[in-house]
Amino acid sequence: MNNKIINETTDKTSDETTDKTSDETTDKTSDEAGDKSIKESKDQYTCTICMKEDLNKDEIYYTNCGHEFCKPCLDDWFKRGNQSCPLCRSEIKYYKHNDEKYKLIIHKVENDERGQERVNQLHHINLNDxxxxxxxxxxxVKANIRLRFYGFSMTFLLFYMINNYLYELQNINDLNNELKICNINNTHLQDSLNTCESNNHYLSIGYYVSMFNGELSRRCFYPLKFYNICFNK
Structure with missing residues (x-):
């Protein structure tokens, strides 16, 4: 800025030479200012954001305006979307670390819900088109819809068959239980029948006895059981 002011007050004969030199020096102004401030920094480094002192040289990062910050504070400053220096508010175009220059590139991401809705609507419209x-x-798309329909149908059919299988399996178990009960009852009936047959066989054995009631005489068969009862045998 001082060069431009001096050039305006000089004679017209020096305008041509000063214009050439001013054009060559304007591009280097910001770099020279940053480099000059870096060279004039103290041996002890302090972050002007977190105010941490006694930092090593490897922990310090310099902006193009010549201010020094620690890496965590500078990264956090950039993550908040800031592009200016925390101290002088000048635009940060790059920063330096160990004599290496890093250019600052910030991508802005729109987090507006309405903007996101518009993007979704546009995507939906483009997809339909x-x-x-x-x-x-x-x-x-039609094949995908058919496959989904077939998939849902097969799933429904599978659940239906599993349900019927479980129902029939329960019926089989109930029938088996009833069959066991019938077999037990049949065993009891068979035992009772055998008892009756043995009793009939016992009643078929006996004696013929002649009986007279004063008028008639008959020859009658008495089973052995009653015969023994009658004669106390």
Whole structure:
């Protein structure tokens, strides 16, 4: 800035030479200012954001305006979307660390919900247009719908068959239990029948006895059981 002011007060004969030199020096002004301030820094380094003192040289980063900060504070400053120096508020174009220059590139991401909704709507519209205009895509979408329908149908059929299988399995178990009960009852009936047959066989053995009631005489068969009762045998 001082060079431009001096040039305006000089004679017209020196305008041509000063214009050439001013154009060559303007591009180097910011770099020279940053380098000059870095060279004039103290041996002890302090972060002007967190105020941490006695930092090593490897822990210090310099902006193009010549101010020094520690790396964590500078990264946090950039993450908040700031592009200016925390001290002088000048635009940060680059920063230096160990004589290496790093150019600052910040990408802005729109987090507006309305903007996101507009993007989603545009994507939905573009997708519908793509489906309607492209025959191959439309066929793929139809095939996908059919596959989903078949998948849902097969799933429903599978659950239906599993339900019927469990129902029939329960019926089989109930029938087996009833069969066991019938077999037990049949065993009891068979035992009772055997008892009756043994009793009938016992009653078929006996004696013929002649009986007279004063008028008639008959020859009658007495089973052995009653015969023994009658004669106390």
């Amino acid at each position: 793509l489906i309607n205009r492209n025959l191959a895509v439309r066929n793929i």
